[in-house]
Amino acid sequence: MAIKHSARGAVDPFIVMDMMRAAGDREAVGENIVHMEVGQPSTSAPRGVIEAAKRGLDEDRLGYCDALGLPDLRQRIADHYRDSYGVDVGAERIVVTTGSSAGFLIATLAVFDHGDRVAMAAPGYPAYRNMLAALGVETVSVLSTVKDRFQLTSELAAKIEGHIDGLIVTSPSNPAGTVLDGDGLEALYRHCENTGIRMISDEIYHGISYEAAPVTAANFEQAIVVNSFSKYFSMTGWRIGWLVVPQDLVRSVERLLQNLFISTPTLSQIAAMAAFDCHEELRENVAAYARNRQVLLDGLPAAGFDKIAPVDGAFYIYADVGNLTNDSTQFCHLMLREAGVAATPGIDFDPFRGNRFVRFCFSGSNEDTQKAVERLVGWHERRRPG
Ligand SMILES: Cc1ncc(COP(=O)(O)O)c(C=O)c1O
Structure with a gap:
């Protein structure tokens, strides 16, 4: 006889963590992935x-x-x-x-x-x-x-x-x-x-x-x-x-x-x-985020991500991808598979309109951020009809 589970345990998943696992699975089979799905500094503690x-x-x-x-x-x-x-x-x-x-x-x-x-x-x-x-x-x-x-x-x-x-x-x-x-x-x-x-x-x-x-x-x-x-x-x-x-x-x-x-x-x-x-060291981290932010603001429009909320703080870019998809989860899985860039579908953050948004986290290295832009621009070109 099945023994009861609580209704509490039926809580929605935290999709960020699911995306991190999907990205890890691809790395385990030898693929190179740029991680922009999880919101955490890539630096160690000061x-x-x-x-x-x-x-x-x-x-x-x-x-x-x-x-x-x-x-x-x-x-x-x-x-x-x-x-x-x-x-x-x-x-x-x-x-x-x-x-x-x-x-x-x-x-x-x-x-x-x-x-x-x-x-x-x-x-x-x-x-x-x-x-x-x-x-x-x-x-x-x-x-x-x-x-x-x-x-x-x-x-x-x-x-x-x-x-x-x-x-x-x-x-x-x-x-x-x-x-x-x-x-x-x-x-x-x-x-x-x-x-x-x-x-x-x-x-x-x-x-x-x-x-x-x-x-x-x-x-x-x-x-x-x-x-x-x-x-x-x-x-x-x-x-x-x-x-x-x-x-x-x-x-x-x-x-x-x-x-x-x-x-x-x-x-x-x-x-x-x-x-x-440790503010001196920590401010260097913020300066590195600022450089990544600029790389993305300059580079993402050419990859089709041209509607971006004002990036005042944190290390996130929330892009309206309504011009590219009406299913951001499927889009993110495709992006992971075909471009090697992991990001999080907006549906995690907005159950109502998240299907047309994607969140990129830019707390990684500057090199990885540039690599992400190159990959996404290339992917966008390949996907364009004709
Ligand atoms: C807005 C916000 N609040 C809270 C947390 C939880 O952070 P922690 O428990 O590591 O302090 C996060 C983590 O990403 C967050 O983005």
Whole structure:
């Protein structure tokens, strides 16, 4: 007799990860693939972080630590808000988490109940939508267009039908790389404040911007900020991030962390403390992304990708491929097979219109980025009729 599975486990796949596996399968049979499907830096953690981790291994017992995080790291993060944004956030409101993924999970558990409704822009980060679904929280997808920089704006939020309990803003956006400016973020927060809605601001791509730097929601009293060492700090596999939570939520977040995770990996916390002394190296990474961005903005139009959202930050290009296909999943598999370039179909980020979009990640080497453009232009020429 078949034994029951939970409905929760029937959550949608994270297609980025499926594409990564498809690309890996082709490499396993000897093909050369340029990886532009997964959003992670191709650089290792900064040297100072690696040194700190080595010292931690030698000197520390690496036992469990306080569920909210090592006090020194929480203080370093609070200092980061003062130094980088001029915002005063007490260390007692900083919570260290196992990547922003665990941070988002904890934040969701702390402020939403089963059956609540939470709005986010489509296109948006798929794992959030899927995580909310697994927790029984309904995602209200707000269809945002390039006119709104694919962001959730206060105007769009005001038009949402029915009651909502929260909204998620991600600036710079994944998949679009677009930024919501300071006035836009403030207007959205005021809308939340006036209507009793919780704002969760995902700021994981802060530090990686090419136009104006994005602003933080950390100075809005009731907002929850989600952030991570994964992207700008180039530490994806170390699984470490943080939350800034309102004072009145600290204890419930602490109780949830104690029970769900006990504590965040101690070695990663020791290492992350050094990350704030590595800006020089990290800025070089951002300069390399900026060069890749330019290579793609210059080269992709000749490959048929000529409708691209403004790439304000992060390391993504979100291209409208409606002129090339009406099935971006099939298109990406074909592109992988025939051009040797792995990218992610927009359907991962936007279940409604994603079939006409593709996301390219440009966090790889400059050489690979140039190779991708050459391959895509060649592929486009070969596919053209006549
Ligand atoms: C917008 C966004 N939020 C959160 C995450 C999760 O990152 P992590 O758990 O590594 O901090 C990602 C990863 O790609 C992301 O793009």
